Amino acid sequence: MDRIDESMSETLEEIVAGERAYRHEGEMTSFTEANEEDQEQVGISVVGAEGSIAQAGSAERRFPLESVSKALTLALALEDVGPGVLFERVGMEPSGDPYHSIATLEEGEVGVPSNPMINAGAIVATAMIRARDGEERFGRLLDFFRLLCGNPELDYNREMFEAEDKDLNRALFYYMRNHDVVQGGEEDLLVPYLKQTSIEMNCRELARIAAVLANGGKDPESGERRISEETVRIVLTLMLTTGMYDQSGRYAVEVGVPSKSGVSGAILAVVPERMGIGVIGPALNDHGNSVAGLRMLKQFSQRWRLGMFN
Amino acid sequence: MDRIDESMSETLEEIVAGERAYRHEGEMTSFTEANEEDQEQVGISVVGAEGSIAQAGSAERRFPLESVSKALTLALALEDVGPGVLFERVGMEPSGDPYHSIATLEEGEVGVPSNPMINAGAIVATAMIRARDGEERFGRLLDFFRLLCGNPELDYNREMFEAEDKDLNRALFYYMRNHDVVQGGEEDLLVPYLKQTSIEMNCRELARIAAVLANGGKDPESGERRISEETVRIVLTLMLTTGMYDQSGRYAVEVGVPSKSGVSGAILAVVPERMGIGVIGPALNDHGNSVAGLRMLKQFSQRWRLGMFN
Amino acid sequence: MDRIDESMSETLEEIVAGERAYRHEGEMTSFTEANEEDQEQVGISVVGAEGSIAQAGSAERRFPLESVSKALTLALALEDVGPGVLFERVGMEPSGDPYHSIATLEEGEVGVPSNPMINAGAIVATAMIRARDGEERFGRLLDFFRLLCGNPELDYNREMFEAEDKDLNRALFYYMRNHDVVQGGEEDLLVPYLKQTSIEMNCRELARIAAVLANGGKDPESGERRISEETVRIVLTLMLTTGMYDQSGRYAVEVGVPSKSGVSGAILAVVPERMGIGVIGPALNDHGNSVAGLRMLKQFSQRWRLGMFN
Amino acid sequence: MDRIDESMSETLEEIVAGERAYRHEGEMTSFTEANEEDQEQVGISVVGAEGSIAQAGSAERRFPLESVSKALTLALALEDVGPGVLFERVGMEPSGDPYHSIATLEEGEVGVPSNPMINAGAIVATAMIRARDGEERFGRLLDFFRLLCGNPELDYNREMFEAEDKDLNRALFYYMRNHDVVQGGEEDLLVPYLKQTSIEMNCRELARIAAVLANGGKDPESGERRISEETVRIVLTLMLTTGMYDQSGRYAVEVGVPSKSGVSGAILAVVPERMGIGVIGPALNDHGNSVAGLRMLKQFSQRWRLGMFN
Structure with a gap:
C-alpha cells in the first residue's frame, strides 16, 4: 500500500478546485437536495498504508450509498x-x-x-x-x-x-x-x-472501505483480515467489468480502476496494493454516474498512473 | 343471426368425433386435471338467433376462463x-x-x-x-x-x-x-x-356470451342491449388482431373469426351477425392455444364459410 | 359491389377540401419533392361496380408505390x-x-x-x-x-x-x-x-386494383378472374393485421378496412364486396403512414360505415 | 518480463497431458478438419523475457486466427x-x-x-x-x-x-x-x-505476439517498439472486458488475464509485464470458446498466480 502524504493533498485540492468550474454540468437527482450549493459539494478522500489519509472538498459530507x-x-x-x-x-x-x-x-x-x-x-x-x-x-x-x-x-x-x-x-x-x-x-x-x-457515509469512510479491498481484504490500520482473498478478487473483477453501469467498458479504458458508482453521485474506487478512494459529486450524467466524480478519477488516475495496465 | 338447427348438430358431432383420434397431441397444463380421460374432454357449443343452440362432446363440462x-x-x-x-x-x-x-x-x-x-x-x-x-x-x-x-x-x-x-x-x-x-x-x-x-363456465355459456357479441351487443333471446355498438366493434377488432396470443396472425388467415383463447383450453369465437361459439379442448400447443380447439374451429369455419373474407 | 355515383363525389370533395387545412402537419420525405405545393397534393379515388368511379383532389398525380x-x-x-x-x-x-x-x-x-x-x-x-x-x-x-x-x-x-x-x-x-x-x-x-x-401509379389506378381485391379477385369491369379467391382472402387478412406498419392495430379499430400504405404517402384500401379506394397524401407521421390519408380514410369509413364490424 | 525456463515446460506438459482425458468434450467446427485425431491436437506456448520460450503439445500446428x-x-x-x-x-x-x-x-x-x-x-x-x-x-x-x-x-x-x-x-x-x-x-x-x-499461425507465433503486448508494445527480443503504450493499454483493457465473447465476465473472474479467442479454438493471452501465451484446442463450447483452451489457461493462471487481482 502507498503511504499517502502532503503531495497528494495538494493534488486533490487542485483537482477539486478544477471541478468547481464545471459545477453546472449534469443533472441533480431526487437523491440529493437539488440546489446550486449542493451541486458544488464535490469531495474526494484517499486512504493508504496504515490508514494514512488525504482529502479535499466536501469529504465529510454524508450521502446515501x-x-x-x-x-x-x-x-x-x-x-x-x-x-x-x-x-x-x-x-x-x-x-x-x-x-x-x-x-x-x-x-x-x-x-x-x-x-x-x-x-x-x-x-x-x-x-x-x-x-x-x-x-x-x-x-x-x-x-x-x-x-x-x-x-x-x-x-x-x-x-x-x-x-x-x-x-x-x-x-x-x-x-x-x-x-x-x-x-x-x-x-x-x-x-x-x-x-x-439508504446507508449514509462520507468520502472518508468510503475510501476506508476501498482501502480494505486494496489491501487484499485486510484492514489497513490493524492488519486484521475482514474479507477473504478469493472474495476480494471476485468483487474487484466484477467492479471492473460491471461496476459503472453501462459505461463500465469506457471507464475501464479511461480510468482503469475497479470502481462502483451510485446515483447519489458517490464512487468507491480501489487501486489494488496501493490505495482506496472515495468520491462524491452529486450531478449525474445520462448513465447515472457522477459527472465530477468521473472527471476527478480520470485526472487522478492519469496523474498518478493508477490504471490496471499502466 | 343464423338459426341453429339439426344439420349443425350433426356437423358438430362429426367434428368432435374426429378430434378423439388426436387426443394425445399437445400438452396438458396445471389448469386442468392431467389425466388421459380429461384430455378427451373436448366440446363445442354454437348459439344463434333467439338462443337456438347446437352442441357436441363435453359441452357442459366446467372450466376456468x-x-x-x-x-x-x-x-x-x-x-x-x-x-x-x-x-x-x-x-x-x-x-x-x-x-x-x-x-x-x-x-x-x-x-x-x-x-x-x-x-x-x-x-x-x-x-x-x-x-x-x-x-x-x-x-x-x-x-x-x-x-x-x-x-x-x-x-x-x-x-x-x-x-x-x-x-x-x-x-x-x-x-x-x-x-x-x-x-x-x-x-x-x-x-x-x-x-x-378463475371464473368457471361451460361451452354453452361461452357460446351464449359470444352470441351477444355476434348480435351487435344485444341479447340473442330478449333482444335487450348488453353492450354498446362501439364497444362491440372495438372488442371484436382486438380479438381478431391480438386474441390468439402470438398465433393471432395465422389464426386470422386460417380461421378468420374474432376469437379469444385461454390456457384452460377454452376459446370464445364470434361470427358477427351469425352466431357465437364456445369451445373446450384442454391440451395446448406451444403458444398456449387449445390443439383440438384450433382444429375444430378451422374445420367448422371452412365448412360453413364463417371467415371474415369468405 | 357498390355502384359509385354523384353523392359519393360530393363526399370526396368535402373530405379533400377539409384536408387542406391540415397541410402543414407531418413530415415530407425524400420520396416526394419537398415543397409546400406538393404537400397540398392530396387525392382520393373510389372504384365500384362495373368500374364506376368517383374522385377528388390530385387523383391523377403519379407517385411511386x-x-x-x-x-x-x-x-x-x-x-x-x-x-x-x-x-x-x-x-x-x-x-x-x-x-x-x-x-x-x-x-x-x-x-x-x-x-x-x-x-x-x-x-x-x-x-x-x-x-x-x-x-x-x-x-x-x-x-x-x-x-x-x-x-x-x-x-x-x-x-x-x-x-x-x-x-x-x-x-x-x-x-x-x-x-x-x-x-x-x-x-x-x-x-x-x-x-x-419505384413503380408509379395514380389514385385512380390504385383504386382500380383495390376494386379487383374487393370483387373477390375478378376485374370489376370485365368480370374476368385476375386472382384466386384463396389468394384474395389471405392478402386481405394480412393487410388487415399488418398492412399499416406498427399502427395496424389502431387502424383496424379506427378505420377497419384492409389497407396497405407506403412511405410515398399512398394507401390502397379494400372494402370487400363494396369498393376499392386509392389515396395519396405525401406528408407522413412517425410510423410512415400518410397523415392526410389516415384522416380521410377514417372520415370516409365512418360516414359510409365501411368498417369490418360495422 | 518473466524468464521462461525448464520448470515451466514441465508445467505445460502436465497441463496438456491432463487435457487429453477430456478430448471428446465440446463441438468441432467447420474451421478445423473434423476428425478425432484433430480433436487431440491441443497445444500451448509461452514466451517471456528476451524471447525465452516453453511449449507443449501441438504447439507448431497451424490454424486460422x-x-x-x-x-x-x-x-x-x-x-x-x-x-x-x-x-x-x-x-x-x-x-x-x-x-x-x-x-x-x-x-x-x-x-x-x-x-x-x-x-x-x-x-x-x-x-x-x-x-x-x-x-x-x-x-x-x-x-x-x-x-x-x-x-x-x-x-x-x-x-x-x-x-x-x-x-x-x-x-x-x-x-x-x-x-x-x-x-x-x-x-x-x-x-x-x-x-x-484466415491468416494462419501456430501457438509459438501467437505467444510471441502476446509477449509484445505483455512487454508494453516492445519486441521481447530486440526491445524495439512495435506498438505505442497507449494502444497497448486500450487493447488489453478491451480484451479483458470483451475478448472472450459472452463469457468475458466469467473468464475475467476465473482466469483474470486479457485474452482474445477465435472459433478455430485459438486463444491469445497476455500477462502484462510477465509473458505472452498462445493456446490451441479445436473443440468449442456453446459460446465459441475452446474447451481445452479455457481449462488449460485456468489451471495455468491459478498455478502461477497470473490473474490481474492475485
Whole structure:
C-alpha cells in the first residue's frame, strides 16, 4: 500500500478546485437536495498504508450509498455462501442494459440476473446472506459495513427509505421469485436490500472501505483480515467489468480502476496494493454516474498512473 | 343471426368425433386435471338467433376462463370509461411477444402494455373498471359475466384462485405502477384481475356470451342491449388482431373469426351477425392455444364459410 | 359491389377540401419533392361496380408505390407457389417492430421474417415468384400490376430506382441468404424487389386494383378472374393485421378496412364486396403512414360505415 | 518480463497431458478438419523475457486466427487514427449479445457496434486502417502481423477464404454502411476483414505476439517498439472486458488475464509485464470458446498466480 502524504493533498485540492468550474454540468437527482450549493459539494478522500489519509472538498459530507452498496453486499454474500452457490443464481456478465432493466431478466436463463451489480442481481446477493429474517439480514449487512469503514455509528436514513418508490424493485423481486431465483417475502429479502441503499457515509469512510479491498481484504490500520482473498478478487473483477453501469467498458479504458458508482453521485474506487478512494459529486450524467466524480478519477488516475495496465 | 338447427348438430358431432383420434397431441397444463380421460374432454357449443343452440362432446363440462376473460373485461372497461381514456394507458397493437412477457413493457412507451389481450394490458383494463375497492370491482365483473351468459350462479373457483402462483402478475403490476400506468394496491386492482381468470363456465355459456357479441351487443333471446355498438366493434377488432396470443396472425388467415383463447383450453369465437361459439379442448400447443380447439374451429369455419373474407 | 355515383363525389370533395387545412402537419420525405405545393397534393379515388368511379383532389398525380407494392407482390407469389410453400419462409404474425427492422430477423425462427408486409418479408415473396432471372421476375410483376390496374403503360421510375440507397435492403437480403431463407444473387432477387417499389401509379389506378381485391379477385369491369379467391382472402387478412406498419392495430379499430400504405404517402384500401379506394397524401407521421390519408380514410369509413364490424 | 525456463515446460506438459482425458468434450467446427485425431491436437506456448520460450503439445500446428485477429486489427487501427477518431464509430462496451449478432446494431446509437471485438466492430476497425484500397489495407495488416510474430512468411489460407460463407458479414457491412458508419465497397473494406481471419499461425507465433503486448508494445527480443503504450493499454483493457465473447465476465473472474479467442479454438493471452501465451484446442463450447483452451489457461493462471487481482 502507498503511504499517502502532503503531495497528494495538494493534488486533490487542485483537482477539486478544477471541478468547481464545471459545477453546472449534469443533472441533480431526487437523491440529493437539488440546489446550486449542493451541486458544488464535490469531495474526494484517499486512504493508504496504515490508514494514512488525504482529502479535499466536501469529504465529510454524508450521502446515501445507493448502488455503491452492491459491491459490499456481494462481498458478504460470497463470504456466506461462496461463489459456487451464489453464481448459480446470478451471472457474471455485463448486461448491456441499464441497471434497472427488467427486460434483461427475460434474456438468457429466464429470471437469472446478468450480474450482481444491477438491481436484480443485488437483490439475489442480499437474499443469499445468511439470516433468519429481514431484520437480522439487514443487521448483518450494517455490521459488516460498520466494521469495514470503522464507524460503529453508521446507519441508514429512515426518512429516505420510507419515502423511496419501491415498485420497480418489487417488480424485479416478484419476477425472480416467479422463476424460483429467490424464495421468501418482501420483508425478509427486499426490505434489507432497499435499506442498505439508504446507508449514509462520507468520502472518508468510503475510501476506508476501498482501502480494505486494496489491501487484499485486510484492514489497513490493524492488519486484521475482514474479507477473504478469493472474495476480494471476485468483487474487484466484477467492479471492473460491471461496476459503472453501462459505461463500465469506457471507464475501464479511461480510468482503469475497479470502481462502483451510485446515483447519489458517490464512487468507491480501489487501486489494488496501493490505495482506496472515495468520491462524491452529486450531478449525474445520462448513465447515472457522477459527472465530477468521473472527471476527478480520470485526472487522478492519469496523474498518478493508477490504471490496471499502466 | 343464423338459426341453429339439426344439420349443425350433426356437423358438430362429426367434428368432435374426429378430434378423439388426436387426443394425445399437445400438452396438458396445471389448469386442468392431467389425466388421459380429461384430455378427451373436448366440446363445442354454437348459439344463434333467439338462443337456438347446437352442441357436441363435453359441452357442459366446467372450466376456468383464464385469458378468455380478457375480452369481457375489456368490454366492461370500455363501457365504463370509453376508448379515449382507456387507450391512453394501454395500446392497440399486437406485441409480437408472449402474453406473459415483461420485456415488452420496456419497449415503446415504457410501462404501457401493447394491447388489452396480454396480461399487463388486462390488468390495466381491470383497473379502469369503476369501483370503490377490489371487492366491488370484481363484483361488477362477475355480475357482467353473469348477465351476458344468463347464469346468475356463475362464480369463480376459490381453491384455484388461492393456489395460483401470483408472482408474475405481481411483477407486471408493480412495474406498471412504477410508471404510473395503474394507481392503487394489490387488493384493489390485482386481486379482481386474478379472480376473474378463475371464473368457471361451460361451452354453452361461452357460446351464449359470444352470441351477444355476434348480435351487435344485444341479447340473442330478449333482444335487450348488453353492450354498446362501439364497444362491440372495438372488442371484436382486438380479438381478431391480438386474441390468439402470438398465433393471432395465422389464426386470422386460417380461421378468420374474432376469437379469444385461454390456457384452460377454452376459446370464445364470434361470427358477427351469425352466431357465437364456445369451445373446450384442454391440451395446448406451444403458444398456449387449445390443439383440438384450433382444429375444430378451422374445420367448422371452412365448412360453413364463417371467415371474415369468405 | 357498390355502384359509385354523384353523392359519393360530393363526399370526396368535402373530405379533400377539409384536408387542406391540415397541410402543414407531418413530415415530407425524400420520396416526394419537398415543397409546400406538393404537400397540398392530396387525392382520393373510389372504384365500384362495373368500374364506376368517383374522385377528388390530385387523383391523377403519379407517385411511386413504395410499400404498397408488397400487397400485390404477395398476391403474385401466392398464385405462383401457394401458401404452403410461401409460409415456410415468411411468417403471418405482426412483428411489433418497424418495417425496416433487422433485429426482428434474429427473433423466433432466425432469418425468417415475421410477415410479408415488412421489407424482409417482401424480399422473400419477390424471391418466390417463378422466373429464370431478375429481369423476368420484375417483368412478371410489372405485367401483373399492369393487368390489375388496366394501364399497359405502367412503368417504374428509373431515376428513383438508381438514386435510392439500397444498403439497408442489402443487409436484410444477405442476412436471410446466410440463413438459407433466400437463394440467389442481388440481380435476381433484390433488384426486382427494389424496382417494384419505384413503380408509379395514380389514385385512380390504385383504386382500380383495390376494386379487383374487393370483387373477390375478378376485374370489376370485365368480370374476368385476375386472382384466386384463396389468394384474395389471405392478402386481405394480412393487410388487415399488418398492412399499416406498427399502427395496424389502431387502424383496424379506427378505420377497419384492409389497407396497405407506403412511405410515398399512398394507401390502397379494400372494402370487400363494396369498393376499392386509392389515396395519396405525401406528408407522413412517425410510423410512415400518410397523415392526410389516415384522416380521410377514417372520415370516409365512418360516414359510409365501411368498417369490418360495422 | 518473466524468464521462461525448464520448470515451466514441465508445467505445460502436465497441463496438456491432463487435457487429453477430456478430448471428446465440446463441438468441432467447420474451421478445423473434423476428425478425432484433430480433436487431440491441443497445444500451448509461452514466451517471456528476451524471447525465452516453453511449449507443449501441438504447439507448431497451424490454424486460422479467426476472431483472434480482431485484437491485432484494433491495435493497428488505433496506431493509424487514434482512439478519438476510432471510438466515434465503435463503442467500448460489452454487448451482452453473441459476436455475430445484428440485432445489437439496432440498439443504442443505431449502426454503431458495441465494441471492436464483435464482427461488426472489427469491420469498422479494419475500415479505419489507412490504405488506398483493399489490397493495400490487407497488405498493411499482414505486414503488421508478420512483424509482431517475427515470421515474414506468414500468410492467409486462400482456400479457406474463398470457401467461407460471407453473407452474415455482408449483412453487417451493409447495415453499417446504410448508417454511414463505414464508407466504401466490399472489396476495399470487407475483403481485408475476411482475409485477416484466415491468416494462419501456430501457438509459438501467437505467444510471441502476446509477449509484445505483455512487454508494453516492445519486441521481447530486440526491445524495439512495435506498438505505442497507449494502444497497448486500450487493447488489453478491451480484451479483458470483451475478448472472450459472452463469457468475458466469467473468464475475467476465473482466469483474470486479457485474452482474445477465435472459433478455430485459438486463444491469445497476455500477462502484462510477465509473458505472452498462445493456446490451441479445436473443440468449442456453446459460446465459441475452446474447451481445452479455457481449462488449460485456468489451471495455468491459478498455478502461477497470473490473474490481474492475485
